[in-house]
Amino acid sequence: MIDSLAGENLISLETLSQTAMLEVLDHAELFAEVNSRTVRKVPTLKSRVVASLFFEESTRTRLSFETAAKRLSADVLSLAVASSSVKKGESLRDTIATIDALGIDAVILRHHSSGAASQVARFVPHVRVINAGDGQHQHPTQGLLDVFTVRQVLAERSGTNARESGSELFRGLHVLIVGDLRHSRVARSDAWAYSRLGAEVRVCGPGTLLPDDLSAWPVTLETNFDDALQWADVVGVLRLQKERGTGSLVPSLDEFTASFGMTKQRVQRLRSSTLITHPGPMNRGVEIDSWAADHANCLVERQVANGVAVRMAVLYLALSGARVEGEINE
Amino acid sequence: MAERERRHARPRGTVFVPRTQLLTSEDVDRAVRRMAHEVIERNVHIEDLVVIGLQTGGVPFAQRVAAELIDIARRPVEEGLLDVAFYRDDVSLHPVLESAETIIDVDLTDRTVLLVDDVLYTGRTIRAALNALSDWGRPRSIQLAVMVDRGHRELPIRPDYVGKNLPTAKGEAIDASLSGVWIGTLVAK
Missing domain, CATH: 3.40.50.1370 (Aspartate/ornithine carbamoyltransferase)
Incomplete structure (x- = not known):
């Protein structure tokens, strides 16, 4: 260590x-x-x-x-x-x-x-x-910038100094990582970053896009996406990695969007404080709806x-x- | 030696062991007040002044000097904080120093900057600070106030205002705060 x-x-x-x-x-x-x-x-x-x-x-x-x-x-x-x-x-x-x-x-x-x-x-x-x-x-720097951005936003909301808060703002924070977990190095880095800072991390995605073995990950598997969204304080949306052959692992992109995409309806049902992160580049209309991507709680630009x-x-x-x-x- | 340096001096985590107290908190108080009067004497246009404390040891002295200036001149004085960790010329020579906040909300162009630090030793921190300040504009002049000048300069830098001149040996260490000035040594934990 x-x-x-x-x-x-x-x-x-x-x-x-x-x-x-x-x-x-x-x-x-x-x-x-x-x-x-x-x-x-x-x-x-x-x-x-x-x-x-x-x-x-x-x-x-x-x-x-x-x-x-x-x-x-x-x-x-x-x-x-x-x-x-x-x-x-x-x-x-x-x-x-x-x-x-x-x-x-x-x-x-x-x-x-x-x-x-x-x-x-x-x-x-x-x-x-x-x-x-x-x-x-x-992808360690992506994981670090994700937790940095989330800490920054939470510190602003609670009126605290991010540096002085240490890991305090992550204690008991609910983080849901959703999408192509099998191919995602961002998911692997995010999972360790959030959990080591004290957050509870759950993951969710279609069975074909889960890694073969999740036991080495500091996360628990969530099967009901819509329930998990209500639980989450932070939703980490992953990019569907078409270049890694993900396309053949889902029946169709529309099917994936319907089951695991951050559609407008899903974002509207989120609690008003729930944050959305995405490592970019976004496949608008696939894992994240264009309206959701431009939502005030979506941190993509701040992440960059x-x-x-x-x-x-x-x-x-x-x-x-x-x-x-x-x-x-x- | 500023507290920040002391905590990270090699080997990591050395502690300052005081031997003799050289100045009491009253002595420090008087010295700061005298320096503030000298600053007023030298600077007719006190409203052009920006008092900048060097992190971390210089900050309490800068705040005290600024408070005295406001008290004497009855005018607001602008203040700032500067950490020079990113401007040092020995980044690879020592473990990472704990860095602190920099807050300078003023364009320094055509202003008079009063840099304040606790102890002046080799002059390398001040060299780094002078480089750093140029990123906030082109000050008309920069003046330097230090609580203690302990000698051993390695660069052509001299203070404009000195709280106390204390000739020291290189192996000794100085600890200066508002509660007093001590001489001692650095010892591994």
């Missing part, structure tokens, strides 16, 4: 303690303040090189990470896999070795294979590895905005550990 992200890799939220999660959230609050200034940039990671390696499609996560790195004044090396030697058959190990030879301090990795991030961490132990999504395993602050916190912590011994001077 990791108790502080300082100088550590961020591979999975399963091994991150509550203390370490709160450390990230609290730093993210400070970086959110930086992002609200006229000059939205601090020199913290000047001369550090951060490589962003995306072996899988992504616009928002990649832009979010690169914006975060740039606001910390780090140099960003960005590998466009489509036009790189990966297309010529270069192995992950060789690609990493090549980039490492250029001199990097951290790598942000998105890969279609589960476990790719921890593998890279073994290849280059002197480089900090930030997992930006590996196969169907984890907070993503930069949370990723700044992760990069800052991972890269500012005591790798070189030295005296502290006032």
Whole structure:
């Protein structure tokens, strides 16, 4: 279990303690303040090189990470896999070795294979590895920004200071994660983030889209979606991952929407305080209705905005550990 | 050494063991009041002043100085808080410092900034603060007030207002708060 992200890799939220999660959230609050200034940039990671390696499609996560790195004044090396030697058959190990030879301090990795991030961490132990999504395993920064956004909203509602509240606002919070649980790395990260902070997490979805074994997840399975919606304080809607063959696991998209979609009717029946999150990109009309997506309790845009602050916190912590011994001077 | 640094100094969690009390809370009070008078003397246009306390040790002193200024000049004085953790030049040299809030709601362009800290030592915190302040505009001038100047500067930085000059050895540590100033050492827990 990791108790502080300082100088550590961020591979999975399963091994991150509550203390370490709160450390990230609290730093993210400070970086959110930086992002609200006229000059939205601090020199913290000047001369550090951060490589962003995306072996899988992504616009928002990649832009979010690169914006975060740039606001910390780090140099960003960005590998466009489509036009790189990966297309010529270069192995992950060789690609990493090549980039490492250029001199990097951290790598942000998105890969279609589960476990790719921890593998890279073994290849280059002197480089900090930030997992930006590996196969169907984890997407830790998404999990952290989801809990960050929910804590921020709950703190605003109750008029408390988010930093001072610690994990208090999550105690007894009812979180329902719904949709394509089988393929979702976001669900795996969210489940650990919410439960470790003290929330109760339930999941719901069609049988074909459930993972083979839920026993290792810190969640309970809910079979009646409409009852669960009344129970929930937060509904985490997952994207139907058509690119991972989800389409063949449901009879039809309409059928899925009718049974497990956040339709207008379902959203109207929610308690007025219930929050809706979605990791994006949204399939409007499939897992979430367009009207629901633009509802005031739907936090999608705030999640994107907070993503930069949370990723700044992760990069800052991972890269500012005591790798070189030295005296502290006032 | 500010409390924040002390808590995270290597090895993590060292504690400050006081040896001698050098100033009482009354001494500190008097010194702060004298500094406030000096600030007024140097700054005719007190309404241009923005008093910014450095997190975390400088904050109570900044608040006390601002209160004195308001008391003497009978005019409102703007205040702010600054944490320089993100501006330090030794980010990889030490464990992550606990960072604190920055609140500066004023455009500093053409204003006079009074930076306030508890202890001035190497000058590196002030260097970081000067860099940070430029992100809020271009102040007409920046002045520095410190409760204790303990020497050992590593940069060409000098304070404009000093509560007390205390020559120290490098191995010693200073603890300055509104309740007094102590000299002592840092000891592992």
